[in-house]
Amino acid sequence: xxxxxxxxxxxxxxxxxxxxxxxxxxxxxxxxxxxxxxxxxxxxxxxxxxxxxxxxxxxxxxxxxxxxxxxxxxxxxxxxxxxxxxxxxxxxxxxxxxxxxxxxxxxxxxxxxxxxxxxxxxxxxxxxxxxxxxxxxxxxxxxxxxxxxxxxxxxxxxxxxxxxxxxxxxxxxxxxxxxxxxxxxxxxxxxxxxxxxxxxxxxxxxxxxxxxxxxxxxxxxxxxxxxxxxxxxxxxxxxxxxxxxxxxxxxxxxxxxxxxxxxxxxxxxxxxxxxxxxxxxxxxxxxxxxxxxxxxxxxxxxxxxxxxxxxxxxxxxxxxxxxxxxxxxxxxxxxxxxxxxxxxxxxxxxxxxxxxxxxxxxxxxxxxxxxxxxxxxxxxxxxxxxxxxxxxxxxxxxxxxxxxxxxxxxxxxxxxxxxxxxxxxxxxxxxxxxxxxxxx
Amino acid sequence: xxxxxxxxxxxxxxxxxxxxxxxxxxxxxxxxxxxxxxxxxxxxxxxxxxxxxxxxxxxxxxxxxxxxxxxxxxxxxxxxxxxxxxxxxxxxxxxxxxxxxxxxxxxxxxxxxxxxxxxxxxxxxxxxxxxxxxxxxxxxxxxxxxxxxxxxxxxxxxxxxxxxxxxxxxxxxxxxxxxxxxxxxxxxxxxxxxxxxxxxxxxxxxxxxxxxxxxxxxxxxxxxxxxxxxxxxxxxxxxxxxxxxxxxxxxxxxxxxxxxxxxxxxxxxxxxxxxxxxxxxxxxxxxxxxxxxxxxxx
Numbered sequence: 012x013x014x015x016x017x018x019x020x021x022x023x024x025x026x027x028x029x030x031x032x033x034x035x036x037x038x039x040x041x042x043x044x045x046x047x048x049x050x051x052x053x054x055x056x057x058x059x060x061x062x063x064x065x066x067x068x069x070x071x072x073x074x075x076x077x078x079x080x081x082x083x084x085x086x087x088x089x090x091x092x093x094x095x096x097x098x099x100x101x102x103x104x105x106x107x108x109x110x111x112x113x114x115x116x117x118x119x120x121x122x123x124x125x126x127x128x129x130x131x132x133x134x135x136x137x138x139x140x141x142x143x144x145x146x147x148x149x150x151x152x153x154x155x156x157x158x159x160x161x162x163x164x165x166x167x168x169x170x171x172x173x174x175x176x177x178x179x180x181x182x183x184x185x186x187x188x189x190x191x192x193x194x195x196x197x198x199x200x201x202x203x204x205x206x207x208x209x210x211x212x213x214x215x216x217x218x219x220x221x222x223x224x225x226x227x228x229x230x231x232x233x234x235x236x237x238x239x240x241x242x243x244x245x246x247x248x249x250x251x252x253x254x255x256x257x258x259x260x261x262x263x264x265x266x267x268x269x270x271x272x273x274x275x276x277x278x279x280x281x282x283x284x285x286x287x288x289x290x291x292x293x294x295x296x297x298x299x300x301x302x303x304x305x306x307x308x309x310x311x312x313x314x315x316x317x318x319x320x321x322x323x324x325x326x327x328x329x330x331x332x333x334x335x336x337x338x339x340x341x342x343x344x345x346x347x348x349x350x351x352x353x354x355x356x357x358x359x360x361x362x363x364x365x366x367x368x369x370x371x372x373x374x375x376x377x378x379x380x381x382x383x384x385x386x387x388x389x390x391x392x393x394x395x396x397x398x399x400x401x402x403x404x405x406x407x408x409x410x411x412x413x414x415x416x417x418x419x420x421x422x423x424x425x426x427x428x429x430x431x432x433x434x435x436x437x438x439x440x441x442x443x444x445x446x447x448x449x450x451x
Numbered sequence: 452x453x454x455x456x457x458x459x460x461x462x463x464x465x466x467x468x469x470x471x472x473x474x475x476x477x478x479x480x481x482x483x484x485x486x487x488x489x490x491x492x493x494x495x496x497x498x499x500x501x502x503x504x505x506x507x508x509x510x511x512x513x514x515x516x517x518x519x520x521x522x523x524x525x526x527x528x529x530x531x532x533x534x535x536x537x538x539x540x541x542x543x544x545x546x547x548x549x550x551x552x553x554x555x556x557x558x559x560x561x562x563x564x565x566x567x568x569x570x571x572x573x574x575x576x577x578x579x580x581x582x583x584x585x586x587x588x589x590x591x592x593x594x595x596x597x598x599x600x601x602x603x604x605x606x607x608x609x610x611x612x613x614x615x616x617x618x619x620x621x622x623x624x625x626x627x628x629x630x631x632x633x634x635x636x637x638x639x640x641x642x643x644x645x646x647x648x649x650x651x652x653x654x655x656x657x658x659x660x661x662x663x664x665x666x667x668x669x670x671x672x673x674x675x676x677x678x679x680x681x682x683x684x685x686x687x688x689x690x691x692x693x694x695x696x697x698x699x700x701x702x703x704x705x706x707x708x709x710x711x712x713x714x715x716x717x718x719x720x721x722x723x724x725x726x727x728x729x730x731x732x733x734x735x736x737x738x739x740x741x742x743x744x745x746x747x748x749x
Contacts, residue, residue, distance in 0.1 A: 200744030
């Protein structure tokens with residue numbers, strides 16, 4: 012608030028109002044659309060020719076689609092951390108970050124759901140889940156909890172947006188007719204009366220309380236998809252906590268990256284300040300340490316026992332086929348971020364951005380390593396199968412679809428930023444006024 | 452005095468150390484010798500085969516992927532039954548080909564010779580196994596008072612005729628879990644002068660298959676003259692097995708969708724209803740906000 016105390020409400024509105032894409036924005040959107048289109052074409056090929064266009068076979072039946080799914084579910088958890096946990100614990104500095112976190116959560120959870128349908132090969136069979144689904148199955152729990160989390164996240168995005176919609180309608184000359192129509196449809200009824208604020212604040216508080224257990228459930232249940240299957244590398248009681256700690260880390264990393272990009276692209280230095288990076292740096296280092304702790308548990312304990320089936324799997328990770336990827340994921344996903352961020356100079360915007368990128372990339376590798384090597388090391392030996400079944404490397408269609416889904420997530424965020432203020436205008440003005448009054 | 456004592460202790464320590472080092476070196480220099488083992492099997496009097504094992508050292512550890520030539524009666528090109536390679540656990544199964552039928556019939560006794568190839572002819576390893584052709588028969592009978600008896604007869608071939616084989620030790624019982632559950636009280640039985648063994652069957656309440664059948668078996672193991680003989684016979688002496696289908700009607704985590712446990716249904720639906728109920732309440736609150744706004748607008 013120190014940086015904006017001299018700014019008027021008009022100026023804050025001016026700064027935070029959604030803006031048209033510049034040249035760079037157009038280029039960025041164009042590239043994303045191109046990647047998404049390529050993904051769609053690859054999916055068309057998969058629908059037409061079947062899952063044979065992928066390199067998934069009898070053993071590796073979960074490839075990068077499911078790695079992507081776990082990654083998206085993980086990243087979506089940040090909505091509950093920054094919006095809900097920080098709000099409930101009255102962490103005031105998180106205000107400019109809440110909407111960034113929420114839109115990351117919503118877009119990621121949408122594509123997590125889509126990628127599961129893509130992985131099915133026959134999307135119309137999704138109906139079978141409704142018709143013949145078993146409540147005993149963690150897959151069923153996952154579907155239920157993902158839908159629930161999506162709707163809670165939408166509500167948590169929508170309620171705080173209402174006062175901002177009123178502001179945007181007030182400055183209708185700044186937006187196109189189509190956008191004004193959308194704003195009117197979504198929020199013309201918001202008049203900012205004390206009763207409306209009272210109901211809205213109460214609703215937001217209820218949502219913040221509700222989203223925390225649902226967020227924990229979503230990732231715990233996702234971890235159970237693996238942990239309830241008796242396989243080397245998945246047979247663990249540690250998986251729920253391990254997944255959740257990793258999810259908070261990657262989500263925070265993604266928020267740091269988004270903070271830096273929005274700050275640079277929209278000149279938001281007064282709103283997303285170095286203090287925010289400093290605070291988020293502390294959050295990320297804490298979460299990286301926590302995730303490292305769970306990783307040590309997850310690998311050291313089975314490695315100490317070295318049961319025969321686990322040995323093949325673990326040695327594949329530690330020194331075998333997957334070792335370069337494994338150690339890269341550990342280094343860039345945890346070790347380097349910890350060493351960079353424990354120093355104050357490491358918590359400056361640019362190093363934080365680089366570390367955020369590393370955390371996100373490392374997290375994607377980690378999800379791939381959780382899914383694929385285990386499938387290549389079943390308890391019963393692989394016999395009488397083609398040589399290609401012993402290895403897995405995604406086909407170009409798989410890469411294109413996975414890339415397309417990533418582009419889809421980024422497109423949702425990009426278009427959201429084009430339409431709505433990424434930093435809550437009303438809350439920023441309100442907090443600024445409160446801060447100024449307190450100082451007076 | 453002290454110095455002398457110290458010198459002696461030091462000398463003893465050095466001596467012990469040297470002895471230990473020497474004994475370890477000596478152990479290292481003992482080279483583990485490879486060897487080849489032969490076993491002969493006859494199953495139900497019609498399938499004869501040999502098991503060849505390539506091993507090494509005193510502990511007979513498997514020696515994988517070794518080439519072994521197996522001959523009948525003498526090591527020569529005409530008598531080569533097969534040139535085989537042992538598998539990764541050092542084993543190979545060798546059947547006697549049809550081409551050897553005449554040679555096989557010509558004698559009552561045969562000598563199998565296995566020659567394991569080495570890097571040089573000097574490193575070849577040979578093993579021999581002499582067997583006498585034999586057969587084993589199993590028969591059953593029941594007395595009027597319900598006592599069941601298994602009779603097993605072992606005979607060997609001599610001068611174109613089958614002669615009873617006395618003093619042959621064997622196991623007689625029911626084939627169960629890959630082994631033989633003894634039919635009587637004794638673990639093994641030995642043939643008498645008529646080459647026969649009679650065993651009173653004492654396993655009355657043993658479970659059979661769906662029809663109550665199980666397999667009786669008599670097995671001679673590693674006999675010096677006859678090798679390994681096995682004969683089997685299916686008898687309807689068991690208690691018919693009735694599969695327990697009540698499992699499928701239980702409410703468990705792994706049954707069909709309509710048989711979910713009540714506790715799970717209660718928990719799952721309570722959580723779903725609780726969370727979605729709250730969300731419906733919040734949507735109603737949204738509606739309330741809309742009505743309030745519309746009222747102000749008017």
